[in-house]
Amino acid sequence: ETGVTQTPRHLVMGMTNKKSLKCEQHLGHNAMYWYKQSAKKPLELMFVYSLEERVENNSVPSRFSPECPNSSHLFLHLHTLQPEDSALYLCASSQDTTTGAETQYFGPGTRLLVL
Amino acid sequence: RKEVEQDPGPFNVPEGATVAFNCTYSNSASQSFFWYRQDCRKEPKLLMSVYSSGNEDGRFTAQLNRASQYISLLIRDSKLSDSATYLCVVNEGNQGGKLIFGQGTELSVKP
Numbered sequence: 455e456t457g458v459t460q461t462p463r464h465l466v467m468g469m470t471n472k473k474s475l476k477c478e479q480h481l482g483h484n485a486m487y488w489y490k491q492s493a494k495k496p497l498e499l500m501f502v503y504s505l506e507e508r509v510e511n512n513s514v515p516s517r518f519s520p521e522c523p524n525s526s527h528l529f530l531h532l533h534t535l536q537p538e539d540s541a542l543y544l545c546a547s548s549q550d551t552t553t554g555a556e557t558q559y560f561g562p563g564t565r566l567l568v569l
Numbered sequence: 570r571k572e573v574e575q576d577p578g579p580f581n582v583p584e585g586a587t588v589a590f591n592c593t594y595s596n597s598a599s600q601s602f603f604w605y606r607q608d609c610r611k612e613p614k615l616l617m618s619v620y621s622s623g624n625e626d627g628r629f630t631a632q633l634n635r636a637s638q639y640i641s642l643l644i645r646d647s648k649l650s651d652s653a654t655y656l657c658v659v660n661e662g663n664q665g666g667k668l669i670f671g672q673g674t675e676l677s678v679k680p
Contacts, residue, residue: 496573497613497656497670510667544612551667555601555660558668560612 457481458561460545466567467535475530475564477545485551486528487558488520491542503528504551535568542566572596575657575671583679586647590674592640592657599669601660602633604642607673608653616642616655647678 458479467473479486488500502510503522517539519531528545542563548556575592582588602619617624619631619640630643640657657671
């Protein structure tokens with residue numbers, strides 16, 4: 455399935471590096487999300503974009519910086535990360551955010567390791 | 570109290586067994602409920618939505634009890650391919666699209 459794609463699939467970076475995660479959805483959806491999934495923890499919502507406007511910032515540290523240039527693309531810019539930021543970063547999209555009943559479709563994730 | 574709480578498992582069951590997962594949620598304003606499935610090292614995928622009257626999809630039955638703020642998932646005649654982590658998911662109520670995920674219940678179906 456290629457509805458939501460993410461690159462890279464794996465990333466190893468040092469604490470002083472700057473990198474970006476990319477997400478693209480081919481479903482014609484209006485809403486996109488970034489989640490963090492750490493081992494043995496629930497998915498944590500990081501950011502929500504609706505029609506390219508950020509509508510949710512879930513108390514995420516500023517070393518994570520999202521960007522949504524259009525409704526099909528979402529980026530997560532990373533800089534000066536900490537080892538505890540190592541996790542699976544999942545992108546998702548849904549038709550809208552209005553009702554909360556829309557299905558969210560996830561990309562395969564980027565597995566990030568911060569050394 | 571966790572917003573969405575599930576038995577962590579793992580549940581180890583033989584093929585053909587019936588297994589039930591429980592989930593409780595803390596926000597009484599929540600309106601939408603889902604079960605997602607996540608295979609090892611893969612992304613979550615929607616298994617089924619949960620409706621007030623309960624609903625069934627083949628071998629899978631979901632129930633909702635709003636008074637108790639409790640959701641369940643029953644899997645009958647389990648298959649090896651049902652092995653995965655099952656995520657209970659609740660929307661945040663009056664704030665639209667924000668979903669709250671439980672930590673998941675791991676199921677392992679053995680031959």
